[in-house]
Amino acid sequence: MKATLLFPDREIVERYYVPLIYTACRTCYSELEPEEIFRRAVAGEVATEKQQKLIAGVIESGHGSTIEHIVFTFGISGVSRTLSHQLVRHRAGVAFDQQSQRYVKYKGASTMTPASIAEADPALRERYEQQVAGALELYGELVEAGIPGEDARFVFPNATRTNLVMTTNLRALIHMSGLRLCTMAQWEIRRLFQLIRHEVFTVSPFLGSFLAPKCVPLGYCDEMNNRDGHCPIRPHKDVVLAAWSEKARAGRQGGTGGTVAERGPQAR
Ligand SMILES: Cc1cc2nc3c(=O)[nH]c(=O)nc-3n(C[C@H](O)[C@H](O)[C@H](O)COP(=O)(O)OP(=O)(O)OC[C@H]3O[C@@H](n4cnc5c(N)ncnc54)[C@H](O)[C@@H]3O)c2cc1C
Incomplete structure (x- = not known):
């Protein structure tokens, strides 16, 4: 699995992203026009620490529109259809484009094996691998026989790998990370958001610090399935x-x- 931040790069984030959010926050309380607030922030006339302090306070207070002005675009590859089905359930502030199973003629569609199956009884693992390989073989035969890809794909298992491009504003990214970094989330999508958090950290440790399981800013866990307190990050x-x-x-x-x-x- 790979998650790569395609846009923006570190230079753009450092130069414009914090000033842009700061401008959105400051405009609410200032007589100055947004253009002048932005100019001063980009020129360094307002200390970065001061900008970050205001932004952190506004995010913690839940004034989320201020962080909808900046976006991140990720290239996501080698994830299962199981993962992508969960990911595209997010609707607000996020856009997806996904590799088509209609238009791509898979010569050797690749699949994945979850660790629990890879480490299971070898006989069971072999049956899994045979089943998946059999489905892909049948797909090839169907396409060969002239069945359109859009119908042949019906035999693909959830284990089939896929690629997506995801663009999200910071508010939506914090929300998605809150749900998907939670230990209750499915392991594969949790891994994806750990990679996404790493990518954002690389261009901005300040903005990356807001990507955390939802219990961290809340201060408590609200998951029904953690009433027994088995996840210790925060008390239930x-x-x-x-x-x-x-x-x-x-x-x-x-x-x-x-x-x-x-x-x-x-x-x-
Ligand atoms: C651990 C876990 C288990 C899950 N299990 C299941 C399951 O078993 N079955 C299943 O079907 N799904 C399941 N889901 C998916 C879940 O129900 C949501 O569909 C998914 O997480 C998208 O989140 P969201 O609704 O916050 O949407 P987002 O699009 O990310 O929306 C962000 C926020 O915007 C607001 N919003 C967005 N759209 C609307 C709207 N139309 N009206 C009002 N407010 C809106 C809401 O406040 C929402 O929280 C699971 C998710 C998780 C994290």
Whole structure:
């Protein structure tokens, strides 16, 4: 599997991306015209740290439109159709183009074997490999017999590899990474987003730092399947809410007062 950042390169990101987001953020609170804010930011008249501080605060506050102004385009290759089906479920702020199984006549369509099957009982693995190879062989025979590719492809397994181009704005990329870097995500798409995060880090450690499992900015895990706490990245929200309510109850019993947030909403 490969994920390559096709556009922009490091120079463009360093020179324009942070100033562009900064301009979007600053325009909301400034008398200056966007053109002048952008000029000052690009010229270095506003320290990069100052720009980054404002941007980080705005992202943490969830004012997401400010980061829709910048986009990243990735070339993604050698992933399974299982992965691509999940990836293209994302709709907002993201565009895809995918290798066509109608127009590409696969001479030797390549497939992949998940590690769990590769490491399974050799007899079972062999049956998997035979099944997949058999499907590809039948595809070749169908095409040879004049069946159109768009119909012959019906025999392709989910293991078939594919290539895509994905362009996404930063807001959508943070959202997708939040879901797909989560340990509950399927291993292959999780691996893809680890590669994507690496690519963004390479051109901007600052922007790359926002690509994280969703529990990291949230501060807790909201996945039903982690109620047993087997993923330790953040405590499950049930645990957090129970601790919060216990603290509020103890505060009420002790008559210590505290803030409304500490006492809980029923104290209002
Ligand atoms: C661990 C995991 C397991 C999954 N399991 C399944 C499964 O079993 N079956 C299945 O079908 N899918 C499954 N999915 C896919 C999931 O349901 C979503 O379709 C997918 O993650 C796309 O995310 P999104 O809905 O946030 O869409 P995006 O397009 O990424 O949208 C981003 C955000 O924009 C907003 N938005 C986008 N479109 C609309 C709209 N039309 N109306 C209102 N708001 C909108 C929402 O706030 C949304 O969160 C799974 C996903 C994950 C991460």
